Each structure stands twice: as C-alpha cells, then as structure tokens.
Amino acid sequence: MTRCLRHGWESTNSTDHCHPERSTLGGPADLSPWGKRSKGSVLTRLNSDMNLATSQVRVQLPYHLRNLAHIDGEVALEVTPPVTVRAVLDALEASYPMLRGTIRDHDTLARRPFLRFFACEQDLSLDSPDNPLPDAIARGKEPLLIIGAIAGGSPDS
C-alpha cells in the first residue's frame, strides 16, 4: 500500500503516482482528486476518509456571474487541499452549477479567453491550474479574483 498525503491518494500497490519512474509497475501519474484509476493500481481519494482539513477560500466574481448565480458579494468556498485554481473552480461549480461553462470550457476545462485569474496582485491566468495558489489564498486572507477583460467595442453583425 502506498499513500501520498500531499496529493491525497492511496494506491493498493507500490505505484508511486507522484513519481511513476520510481514505481515497480510504473504507469502514468494520475493525480485526480476524484479517484480516477491509473494503470496497475487502485487509486482512491483519501481526504474525506482521513478528514483532512479543508481550506476556506474567498472568490470574487464578475458582476454578470454574481447575478447568474444570485450571489451578493464574495463567495466563500470549502476547498480540499491542495488549493489550486482547478480545485477552487471545481468547488465553485459544485456549489453553483449554473456557472458551469462560464469561466472555463465545459469539456477541456480551459479558461475562457476573456477571463483572467488574479491573486495577491499577480496574474495567474497563464499558469497551470494545478499550481498551488499562494498561501494567503488558501488561508482565506486574500481572495482569488476572477475578472472579465475590459474589452471595448462590439461588432455590428
């Protein structure tokens, strides 16, 4: 049995999903927190079983998405670590399913081109959505900002 507390997985054999090159069986790493199977092992989510603390993350949404979701002000979300953009958006869409497809594509989960992610005065839009967010975000001291581009003009079609 192998487990990783950092990424929240447990494998039924000696497969190291964070470093597959070290594993006796190898195979692609699959770090989905939702328990997707990877080659040669059974991967399960640990976090709920082990009662790891979740982070309360603050998110600020653009005006139109607040309206769509009937949100007044900031959103507070419980996010299971690691706190990444992907994890925050997963939690946001789970709580507000009407927002699915409005921040990221339904299927590719790619950020919509005219939206950007900011945190602690930095533009994180071009970073991997799986990078851990700054500690201040994870601890709820600063909000994750989802901002629509201020693009002017409209085609007359």
Place this chain on the structure above:
Amino acid sequence: MSKVRVLVGTRKGAFILTSDGKRDKWDVSGPHFAGWEIYHIKGSPVDPDRIYASQTSGWFGQILQASNDGGKTWFQPGVKPEEAGPPAFPAKASNRFVYDDSGETGKPLTTHQWYDGTQHPWEFKRVWHLEPSLTDANLVYAGVEDAALFRSTDGGESWHELPGLRGHGTGPDWQPGAGGMCLHSIIIDPSNPNRIFIAISSVGAFRTDDGGKSWKPINKGLVSDYIPDPNAEIGHCVHHIAMSPSRPGVLFMQKHWHVMRSDDAGDNWTKISGNLPTDFGFCIDIHAHEPDTLYVVPIKSDSLHYPIDGKLQVWRSRTGGNEWEPLTKGLPQSDCYVNVLRDAMAVDTLDKCGIYFGTTGGQVYVSPDAGDTWSAIVHDLPAVLSVEVQTLA
C-alpha cells in the same frame, strides 16, 4: 379578448412587450438577463407560456434560459442549485453544445474553411436561433455558430447535434462571413414532421426529409456574384428564409442581394426582387393569412447597412414577389440610419395580421393593419437582435 406578447432579444437583455388585440397600448417588461446578448427568444406553439432564450456573452459564453410562465420568471433547464458533488463533465448541461464526432452516432468533426483559405476546426460560439417543436413543448432545435443544428428533447436540459448536416459532405468548403458562420433560420414543416429547412450565413440553405439524419443543399437558382462560382452548390450568403404554415413547401429568401422564391421546397429558386429599390436586406416575413403577402426591409447595400436616403421603409408584395410597394406611414422618413437584422421581424395571427420589427437603433415598430400604418412600441432599447410574437387567446 386576444393578446399579443412580443419577445425582443437585444444586445443588452430581453424585453417582453404585451398588449391586447388593439395593439395600441403596451406594457414593457425587462430587461431580463440585463447586460447579456439575447440572440433569440421564442415561445413554444404547444405551450405559449414555455419560452426559450439564448443568452450569450463574449466573456462568459452561452447560457440557455427557459420560462414556464410566459417570461415572468426564468430558470436554466436542468440546473439545480442544490446539486452537489464533483462537477466535472456533468451528464446534462443546458449550455453545453458539443459537436458529435463519435464513431457511433456522429460525423468526423473535420474542419471548415477559414477567412484565409486554410482549414479551421469547428468551434462553438453561440446559439443564434431556437425553434421549438410544433408538437412537443420539450423538443427544441438550436441553430448555432459555427454552423450546426442541435436538438433537445428534455426542455433544453441537454443538447445533441444532428450531425448529418455538418457531415453531409460539403462541410469542408463552408466558410464564415463577417458576421460568423451561423445557422440562423430553422423552419419545421407543419405538414411533414420529418422535413426541416435551415439556412446558414455564407453557406446556403439545406433541407432534411428524414427528421435530420441526412441533408441536402437547396441552393439551385441562387446566383451570388461575390463568390468564385456564382452558381455554386454552396457558398451563398442566405440571410433569412420564411415559409407560411398554410402553404408548406413554398419558401421565400432574403439573400445577400436578391429576394428569392421557391415553389418546390427549395429544389429550385427564382428571383422576385422586381421593383424593390434595393434587394439587399436581412429579414423577410409573410402575412399570417395571405401566403403571397411578403414583407422586407430594403437596406442600401452591403457596405452601408442602413436604409436608402435615411428613410426607413418596409416594402410589401401582395403577389408573392416582383411587385412591391413601400410602407412608410408612421416610419421615420429622414435621418434614420438603422438596420433591421435577420431575425428581427415577425407577424401575429390576429384577424388583422400585425407585423412587427425591431431595429439596431432600439426601436420596435408594430403595424396592426398588415403594414398600412406603423407606430413605435418602444424607442430606446439596446440594439434589437430578434423579434418574435405570440398570439394569445
């Protein structure tokens, strides 16, 4: 007494205008979905209180809205706020339009032509037109950009492409015009549920006779001098098509130049521009009780999307085309440089047929007497993208 409900989609929300059969005093509701582009909003013929709306934004993408109470309140089909759990790839999502390229049910996605002549992948942008079924309030068709036809059988909760259209063969030669490669017109034949007509900007018109499984171009007779082969099978910029429910199979078309007519379900087209001052325009519609009475709004040219000499005029033919007369009473005849877009004209079915159209200047006009006189219901809406009318008992 009868009532009418006018559904107006604009660049900054939807508006609902209601009146009794006299159509001279109006209540205005809106903006619904304030700030969003409402490309189209249309009610079900089966249940007039069931209305569907395409809500879209360049920032946030596509939202599908529905109402069960005639537009007083709205909901996103299938979205339940109390849902919980992993959100990835939900089984149903009312705003998820995915081209069907599966081996079993779909067609290869392939590519279409891009502006520079190279091939470009199909990309969903927005829903241009919603067409509720004539027989089932939960069945709706959606015409989208990049051009494809989708269908929902669960009231808009989920959408599935009818891939036979995109994959019928000429797809790789389709290319977008300046306004996008949009499927903007959908006509369901009331006499034959398996027959549907559609039209795509800068591609042409198509017909299915088997409920959407297979399609054929129906552009024979269209002549477009701006494409390499003016008589090509596809590549014609069809702006809108219309058909009277009382005379299925007779179609009318406003093209990028030329007004056209087909008497054989689109197999052949003839030009009926006749004495129009210009035969460029976007919208075309038909009197509810007189299938040879047509309405167009002539626009000066494709370079100048506004009326000739600043005079907003609707032109009517009572002979099925070729002979046209200007309708001006109550419409501005000077300093008016608005446009009327392809889906922005509609008719009601009251005995004295009412004609409606909306402009890019934000006016919505009504004629309660089949075009003889006009008045503005509203003056200052955002630019109007679409107009539909429901006649309520």
